[in-house]
Amino acid sequence: MTEQKQQYAYVGVDPIVLFGRLIVLAKRGPDAKTGPGVWHTPGTVVRIGQNMESAMCSRVREKTGLVVRPLCDTMQQSFVRFYDDLQRINEYGDIALSFLSRVVGGEMWPGEHIAEVKAFRPDELSSLHIGFDHAQILKDGIARLRDLGEID
Numbered sequence: 001m002t003e004q005k006q007q008y009a010y011v012g013v014d015p016i017v018l019f020g021r022l023i024v025l026a027k028r029g030p031d032a033k034t035g036p037g038v039w040h041t042p043g044t045v046v047r048i049g050q051n052m053e054s055a056m057c058s059r060v061r062e063k064t065g066l067v068v069r070p071l072c073d074t075m076q077q078s079f080v081r082f083y084d085d086l087q088r089i090n091e092y093g094d095i096a097l098s099f100l101s102r103v104v105g106g107e108m109w110p111g112e113h114i115a116e117v118k119a120f121r122p123d124e125l126s127s128l129h130i131g132f133d134h135a136q137i138l139k140d141g142i143a144r145l146r147d148l149g150e151i152d
Contacts, residue, residue, distance in 0.1 A: 009089045010045040010094040012043055012044060012046065012094040013097055014098045015042065015043060015060060015099050016137070016141030016145070017060060017066065017101050018071060018101065019119040020103075021150070021152070022120055023119065023120050024064060024117065024120075025039045025041065025042075025130075026041075026042045026064055026111075026117050027039050027040075027114065027118070028040065029114055030115070032113045034132075035131040035132060038130065039128045039130050039134075040130065040132060041098075041137055042059060043056075053075050056068070057101075063110075063117070064106075064109070064110070064117045066105070066108055066117075067104050068104065069101060070102075071148075078100045079097065079099055080137070081097075081140055082098070083133060088132075088133055092132065096137070100145060122145075125138055
């Protein structure tokens with residue numbers, strides 16, 4: 001039986017997770033279906049029964065052990081931008097919306113299919129092997145964090 005090609009793009013959320021003045025990233029484990037060994041923002045697709053905030057918060061907790069909330073009072077105020085270029089849609093099957101979030105609890109540990117979770121200074125990110133289009137997502141999120149005075 002052949003697998004049918006996906007006909008529609010999913011909606012994803014790729015949060016920028018702020019831990020103090022550091023950015024939290026997850027490193028995919030060797031068993032990950034896509035991008036084994038790459039660092040990424042701990043995002044997900046939005047499932048039926050979830051809104052963007054609940055998808056973001058639950059997935060960050062599953063992947064990193066950390067409890068997050070939107071950085072600003074609302075998700076709309078925490079919005080960075082959306083990513084919908086055709087390469088992303090064709091390769092990963094989704095469009096993504098990025099939001100700023102802040103760690104409010106939990107304990108950092110790697111979840112399923114995650115090899116490592118770590119918080120980095122923004123100037124350390126350029127030395128990492130960042131997967132997918134997350135380097136651009138991080139660049140945009142860091143610029144917004146700087147505009148808000150959250151990081152230097």
